[in-house]
Amino acid sequence: MRILLVGASGTLGRAVEAELKPRHEVIAAGRGSGSLRIDLTDVASIQSALQQAGELDAVISAAGNVTFAPLEAFKPAPYGESLHTQGLADKLMGQVNLALAARDHLRDGGSITLTTGILSEQPIVAGSSASLVNGAVEAFVRAAAIELPRGLRINVVSPNVLTESMPAYAPFFRGFEPVSAARAAMAFSRSVEGAQTGQVYKVY
Amino acid sequence: MRILLVGASGTLGRAVEAELKPRHEVIAAGRGSGSLRIDLTDVASIQSALQQAGELDAVISAAGNVTFAPLEAFKPAPYGESLHTQGLADKLMGQVNLALAARDHLRDGGSITLTTGILSEQPIVAGSSASLVNGAVEAFVRAAAIELPRGLRINVVSPNVLTESMPAYAPFFRGFEPVSAARAAMAFSRSVEGAQTGQVYKVY
Numbered sequence A, B: 001m002r003i004l005l006v007g008a009s010g011t012l013g014r015a016v017e018a019e020l021k022p023r024h025e026v027i028a029a030g031r032g033s034g035s036l037r038i039d040l041t042d043v044a045s046i047q048s049a050l051q052q053a054g055e056l057d058a059v060i061s062a063a064g065n066v067t068f069a070p071l072e073a074f075k076p077a078p079y080g081e082s083l084h085t086q087g088l089a090d091k092l093m094g095q096v097n098l099a100l101a102a103r104d105h106l107r108d109g110g111s112i113t114l115t116t117g118i119l120s121e122q123p124i125v126a127g128s129s130a131s132l133v134n135g136a137v138e139a140f141v142r143a144a145a146i147e148l149p150r151g152l153r154i155n156v157v158s159p160n161v162l163t164e165s166m167p168a169y170a171p172f173f174r175g176f177e178p179v180s181a182a183r184a185a186m187a188f189s190r191s192v193e194g195a196q197t198g199q200v201y202k203v204y
Helices: A011-020 A043-053 A083-102 A128-145 A161-172 A181-193 B011-020 B043-053 B086-103 B128-145 B163-172 B181-193
Strands: A002-006 A026-029 A056-059 A110-113 A153-159 A199-204 B002-006 B025-030 B058-061 B112-116 B151-160 B200-203
Touching: A002 A011, A002 A043, A011 A026, A011 A181, A026 A043, A026 B002, A026 B181, A043 A083, A043 B011, A056 A083, A083 A110, A083 A128, A083 B086, A083 B128, A128 A153, A128 B025, A128 B086, A128 B200, A153 A181, A161 A181, A161 A199, A181 A199, A199 B002, B002 B011, B002 B200, B025 B043, B043 B086, B058 B181, B086 B128, B112 B181, B128 B151, B128 B200, B151 B181, B181 B200
Parallel strands: A002 A026, A002 A056, A056 A110, A110 A153, A153 A199, B002 B025, B002 B058, B058 B112, B112 B151, B151 B200
Antiparallel strands: none
């Protein structure tokens, strides 16, 4: 398969590339590195990356930024001024727009795989925007799956905090059992190389 | 209790008012009717309605608009141009902003109750934006609950399609077992008059 991997240089992206590269052609894309540049907050950049990538059987997002801040720092504010703006524009609508663009670009029977995380179900302090965004992406994937044309599939991988991220994030995730990026990457393989659609693959 | 009910004139809102009015002071608010006017997409309007309402023990939203359209009509587009914009601005950020404003306004121990719907879990054709928004609100509520100050609580009621809505929506909800607005209203009573927080009360 020819697979476009967005966020290939991240901790999770590198593991996904390592998992899929032995069997497939993986085209690495990222905001500041990779063979293709893509910024999920910029629709033109998404369209351009897909055009440059050419024919594809799978599009994977292992990318998406969101703002972590205590709930008390979130004030009632419109889009653009709210602390939710980054999550809405990047991890949520960036991934949704990537999925919609992939819908129009993938070969028949191709797949789309997005990334969320355990905060959709299990909250942490300062994680309310991440929870909001992850919950939105997971529900969108369940819904989009039943309307995709041409045998296209869509799933999302929701990993626990990554072992590799614990040096930085451990104080926020006390008591969570981290999973290795390599283990989380297996769920991307399941999505791309399996046949299910509308699934939230939890790697807890 | 003094309860501000946003969306009081809707099918669900009227049932919530009927459930709570015998025991509490319910202040009806809505975009075009009610004793207070409120537009969830306008932060100044939210703040103004709370100020006019005065001291409150509970804030309920039985409101929120979202765009229903086939997935194929959704194009990759930035906020403001996407068909997701109404859902993001109204049912999602409108309710989130109402909750954040209520956090700063409610009496100690007060409660916030938002509304989603079954589409967060069970999709229908043309409902991808509603699913996205409902999933976002439910995950936000779970997360906000663990950080609210002063003994404040937050829950969300997620009803199945309402019996009263079936004349208009039946073709989109074939096979769903509708619930009466009166039954859905009981979940709002549970949220306001109970003691739980971070709950998604499903009325399926």
